[in-house]
Amino acid sequence: MSKVDCKNIWKIYQGNVIGVKDLSFTCNDKEFLAILGPSGGGKSSTLRMLAGLEEISKGEVYFDDIMVNQMGPSERNIALAFESYALYYRMNVYENIAFPLRARGINNADVDRNVTEIAEALNLTNILKKKPGELAGGHQQRVSLARALVRKPKLTLLDEPLSHMDQRIRAEIRAQIRRIHEEFGNTTIYVTHDQAEAISLCDKILIIYNAERQQLGTVDEIYNKPVNKFVAYFVGQPGMNFVQGNVEAKNMASIQTNEGKIKFTFTGEVDSKYIGAEVIIGVRPQQLKASPNKEQTSTIPSTVRIVEFQGDSEVITLELSDIGKTEAKLVIPAGGYRFKRGETCWLEFDPKFTHLFNNEEIAIIKR
Amino acid sequence: MVNIRFENVTKYYGRKLAIKDLSFTVNEGEFFSILGPTGAGKSTILKMIAGIEPVSSGKIYFNDAVVNTLAPHERNVSMAFETYNLYSHFSVYENIAFPLRAPRWKLNLTKEEERKRVKEIASFLGIDSLLDRRPQALSGGQKQRVSLARALVRKPQVYLLDEPIAHLDAKLKFSTQTLLREFAVNYGSTIIYVTHDYKEALALSDRMIVLRRGKIDQLSTPDEIYFNPGLDFVGRLVGEPPMNLIDGELFEENGRSVFKAGSSFSIVLDKDRAQKADSVAHVENDRSMTRLGIRCEDIKLGLQKISDNSFQLPVYALVHEAESSVISFELENTFLHVRTSADSGFERVRSSDLLWLELNPARMFFYQKTMEISKS
Numbered sequence: 001m002s003k004v005d006c007k008n009i010w011k012i013y014q015g016n017v018i019g020v021k022d023l024s025f026t027c028n029d030k031e032f033l034a035i036l037g038p039s040g041g042g043k044s045s046t047l048r049m050l051a052g053l054e055e056i057s058k059g060e061v062y063f064d065d066i067m068v069n070q071m072g073p074s075e076r077n078i079a080l081a082f083e084s085y086a087l088y089y090r091m092n093v094y095e096n097i098a099f100p101l102r103a104r105g106i107n108n109a110d111v112d113r114n115v116t117e118i119a120e121a122l123n124l125t126n127i128l129k130k131k132p133g134e135l136a137g138g139h140q141q142r143v144s145l146a147r148a149l150v151r152k153p154k155l156t157l158l159d160e161p162l163s164h165m166d167q168r169i170r171a172e173i174r175a176q177i178r179r180i181h182e183e184f185g186n187t188t189i190y191v192t193h194d195q196a197e198a199i200s201l202c203d204k205i206l207i208i209y210n211a212e213r214q215q216l217g218t219v220d221e222i223y224n225k226p227v228n229k230f231v232a233y234f235v236g237q238p239g240m241n242f243v244q245g246n247v248e249a250k251n252m253a254s255i256q257t258n259e260g261k262i263k264f265t266f267t268g269e270v271d272s273k274y275i276g277a278e279v280i281i282g283v284r285p286q287q288l289k290a291s292p293n294k295e296q297t298s299t300i301p302s303t304v305r306i307v308e309f310q311g312d313s314e315v316i317t318l319e320l321s322d323i324g325k326t327e328a329k330l331v332i333p334a335g336g337y338r339f340k341r342g343e344t345c346w347l348e349f350d351p352k353f354t355h356l357f358n359n360e361e362i363a364i365i366k367r
Numbered sequence: 368m369v370n371i372r373f374e375n376v377t378k379y380y381g382r383k384l385a386i387k388d389l390s391f392t393v394n395e396g397e398f399f400s401i402l403g404p405t406g407a408g409k410s411t412i413l414k415m416i417a418g419i420e421p422v423s424s425g426k427i428y429f430n431d432a433v434v435n436t437l438a439p440h441e442r443n444v445s446m447a448f449e450t451y452n453l454y455s456h457f458s459v460y461e462n463i464a465f466p467l468r469a470p471r472w473k474l475n476l477t478k479e480e481e482r483k484r485v486k487e488i489a490s491f492l493g494i495d496s497l498l499d500r501r502p503q504a505l506s507g508g509q510k511q512r513v514s515l516a517r518a519l520v521r522k523p524q525v526y527l528l529d530e531p532i533a534h535l536d537a538k539l540k541f542s543t544q545t546l547l548r549e550f551a552v553n554y555g556s557t558i559i560y561v562t563h564d565y566k567e568a569l570a571l572s573d574r575m576i577v578l579r580r581g582k583i584d585q586l587s588t589p590d591e592i593y594f595n596p597g598l599d600f601v602g603r604l605v606g607e608p609p610m611n612l613i614d615g616e617l618f619e620e621n622g623r624s625v626f627k628a629g630s631s632f633s634i635v636l637d638k639d640r641a642q643k644a645d646s647v648a649h650v651e652n653d654r655s656m657t658r659l660g661i662r663c664e665d666i667k668l669g670l671q672k673i674s675d676n677s678f679q680l681p682v683y684a685l686v687h688e689a690e691s692s693v694i695s696f697e698l699e700n701t702f703l704h705v706r707t708s709a710d711s712g713f714e715r716v717r718s719s720d721l722l723w724l725e726l727n728p729a730r731m732f733f734y735q736k737t738m739e740i741s742k743s
Contacts, residue, residue, distance in 0.1 A: 038536075123742045167564070171608030171686070171704050172742065175695035178684040182718050194537065200686045200693075219687055236689055238541055286690050306548050308570035311593040311606050312664055312706075315570070317545055334664070341552070 002064055002154035002187045003029045004050065009059030011045045011211075019045035021211040022059070027189055027204075032181050034198035035191045037208040038234070043191045044159060046208065050189065051157050052076050063155065078155045081148035087132040087140060094119075094128040097146045104151070118150045121180050123172075136166075142173070149180065156188045162197060174200050195235045199223070207231050224353075229280060229361035238285050238315060240355070241328040245281040247274045253281055253356060255300065257322040264298045266354040268367030279364070280357040285315070285329040287353035291346045292337060299346040302328065304339045314338065318345055368557050369429045369524045370395045371416060376425035378411055378581075385411045387581040388425070393525075393559060398551045400560045400568040402604065403578035409561040410449075412578075413527045416559065418442050429524065440471055447518035449530035451510045453502040459513050460485055460498040466521045474521075488520045491546060508535045512543065519550065525557040532567070544570055565605040569593060577601045599734040602660045608693060608704035610660050610732075612740050617641075617648050617655045626659060629699045631680050637728060644733040658734045663693065663706040665730035668713060669723040677725040682716050694722070701740050 004027040011019035020042045027033040035043045048054035050061060052073035061068050068076055079100070087096050094115060101111045119125050122142050132140055145161050162173060178201065181188060192198050198205050198219075205222045207214040207230075215227045226232035226240075233239040245255045250269040254261045291299070305327075306317040313333050320326040330345070332338075339345055358364050371393040378386035385408045393399040401409045414420040415427060418439035426433050434442055445466065453462050463485045467474055476484070489495040492512045502510055515531045532543045548571050551558055562568050568575050569589040577584040577592065577600070585597040596602035602610030615628030617636075624641035627633040636644060648657040667673060680696040680703070688706075694713060696703040705724065707713050716722065 167607060168603060168609050171693060171695070172702050174686045175684040175693075175702060175704075178686055179718055182684070196537075196688070199689055223689055237537060239538060306545055306552070308545060308548060309589050309593070310566055311569055312662075315545075317549075 003027065003062075004155060004187065004189065005060075005062040005065070006046075006050075007060045007062070009046075009049060009061060010057045011042070011049060011054065012057040018211050020049070020208075023208070023213050024059075025206050025213065025216050027187060029187055030185045031204060032188045032202045033190065034202035034205045035189060035208060036195060036198040036205050036235075037193065037214075039193050041209045042211040043193070043208055047157055047159055047189065047191045050155075051078055051080055076155075077153055078157055079148040079151060079153035080157050080159070081144045081161045082159045087143060087147075089132050092129050092131055093124060093135075093143050096132065096143055097124075097128075097150050100147060100151045114150050114152075118146045121183070122146050122176055145177075149184070149186075152184060152186065154187065156186055158188065158190045160192055160194075161190075162192075177201055196237065199235070205235075207234065209234070225363070225367065226355065227363050229282065229357045229363075232282050232355060232357070232363070236284055236286075238329045238331070240282045240284050241288070242280050242282050242357075243320070243323060243326050243328070245279055245356075247277050247279055247356070249275060253279065253354070255281065255323060257300065259322055262298055262300055264349050264351070264354070266349070266351045266356070266365060268365045270356060270364045270366070274356075274358065274364055278359065280361070281349075282355035282357060283349055283353060285331040287350055288328070288330050289348040289350055290316075290330050290332065290337075290339075291348070292339065292343065294346050296348065299348045302345050302347055304341055304343045304345055307339060307341060316345070318347070320347075368395050368555075370397075371525060371557065371559070372428040373412075374426045374428065376415065376427060377423050378408070378415060378420065379423045385581050386415075389581070389583065390425075391576060391583065391586055393557060394574075396555045396557055397573045398548075398558045398560065398571055400562060400572040400575035401578055402562055402565055402568040402575055404563060404604065406580075407578040408581040409563075409578055410529055411581075413446070413529050413559065413561055416442075416525070417444050417446050417527055440469075443472075443524045444527055445518045445521055445523040445525075446527040447515050447529060447531045449533055451502075451514040453510060453513060453517075455502050457501075458498065459489075459494070459500050459502065459505070462502065462513055463489060463498075463516045463520055466517060472521065484520055485516075488516045491550070492516050492519075492543065508539060511535060515543075522554075522556070525559060527559050527561075529561045530563070531560075533562070533564070547571060565607075569605070577604060596660070596732065598737055599658055599660060600738045602662075602732065602734075603738065603740075606662060608663050608706075610662050611666075611703050612701065612734070613659045613661075613698060613703065614656060614700065614736070614740070615659060617644050617657050626657070628659075631678055632698060632703075633678055634676050634726060640728055640731055640733070647733050647735045649736070658736050660732035660734055661726055661730055663704045665727040666703075666705045667725045667727070668694065668705055668707055668711070669725070670712075671723065673723050673725040677723045679721045679723055682718055682720045682722060684718055685713070685716055696722075696724070697742075701742060 006023055006025050009023050013019055037043050049056050056069050097115045098111050204218055206216045209230055215231050222235055245253050248254050248263055252263055252265050254263045302318040302320045304316055305319050308315040313331050316330040316339055318328045356364050373389050373391050376389045403409050415422050464481055467476055467481050494512045511534045532540050572589050574588055576586045579600055585601045593605055599612050613628045615626050618625055624636040626636055644657045648655045683695045683697040686693045691706050691708050694705050
């Protein structure tokens, strides 16, 4: 059991470079939290402060309501696994995993029980006698992960531990990590720049960008209720489409086209002060409704420019020539209508999945 | 523009066989991808086309002319390497302009014409703000786009692109992939593209080959490769999660053909399916064994029994995706992954919950075993 509380923490490097700015968040007991953001945004600095590898410039970090600012890494009872594996190359896999236990003087029988258990959970049983040098990168990463988890720490901190995995075993590894988390139930904080990884593994996501917290929420909240344009675009592949528009009423927006104004409603409402204001309208490529035929008055015409087949879906690049040559992406799952290059595609916004952002790029629809 | 034909091409590195008796044709103006895992021989094929590596035996044709003995500069190809190979003492501009200045192509461009061409391709790839920098001052992703720009700036007979976007971050990779597709559509040139990423190959190609240990496993359109993989290996390489492969026993029970894998996974096969399964079966310890392939989106899940041909398995784990979830089940030597849509009501399932599964018979494949599977 372990709860992590960060209260207004800062990391200021030499020369007044701000690595982390006034960051507060809570990771509850048994939660699997991702810290997600582009590289250089402050994710790793945050993780290193939690681990005690980096001094906290300002603010406080609490583990189970006990302040740990002054504690060294070994006093914090945490496990770490990094992107680079840092394995002992002269020891075999078994001894690598056993190392943290042996370092604590745990007896052989208990070491064996723990190593066997974690090796089974991560499917490493067959390679326990091998040396790290004989293993592929993906395997090495898993050994590194096993070593981090073997001692059942209060808190596990993972820094991009899956970045070198082969695409073909990714689904397996993700399933295994989820399973381990459910079985062992330890609090885990996971740093990644890969939004798909964060969505697939974690219960909650904290997004950090420009050294600052952008949003903390469940996967569903982050994906369906992004608080600003950055989050809306960063999470999701391809990123959200944006187009200029205006607010017409509390639950209605419009887009100016060559053919005149297209108005459409959305669920929820905006503050009345926004009526008449210019806004950015956002809609995900997966949540656009598309048809080869014009169906309702509020549909927007576009031309299919590029079709990219992805197996289980098609990604289509559209040109909205009526709206100042705006480009948009559309994702259609396999089995749906298959558009051809040059064909006209009629778009419709789903009221439930329309987002509006004000001129400071903050989401303004209250749902 | 040319078509390129391989006729029984074999390549040895010393005594190591890299490419084995390979024959295929890339049509004029085609976007042709070579997909395969590391070490399959993909780059070797490109290097033989470029003339950087000699062939050990067999012939390579550009249109109807054998090019085996032509030096690289006599072949009029343009290549982008995964390792960038930029000139560090030149600026980005000069790196991209380099092929335009090569006396060989007798382009004799004026300074303005050259600048226009370089700027055009640089802005197409979103690197026009980097033109004055040196390669050392660039990130890996920026270097890779410079390398790609240098390959695309000239109009050769064929473009050879070796993992040209492998080192870009996810968003940039995706947008650059779209640009490459656009480039191919607009210029209609012959492009041969090497990648280990199946999504790139599917998105970009007119046709593609799946290469394994120097041999072609399948040559077809991306649609065929995904929806109709010819071998277990192809199904496994293309798609995420990869195609489920289940090894099981085939036997008759009360006049019906049954496929059974472990204690719970048991289905009755209709006549067509049974015939296909039987045709690829092999005998192991007196039992008739066969390999069933099915994609994760072709399996239906239910909290209740779905049909007489459904069966129950305990959930191993549930993994979210943005628009869907993947629920995994553990079989004897492999995992079975099933994709469900986000609103399917399975969001709350936990490990060890029992769910019913039904396989779509029309989407079942039966394969000879050409690769080992294991829980890796």
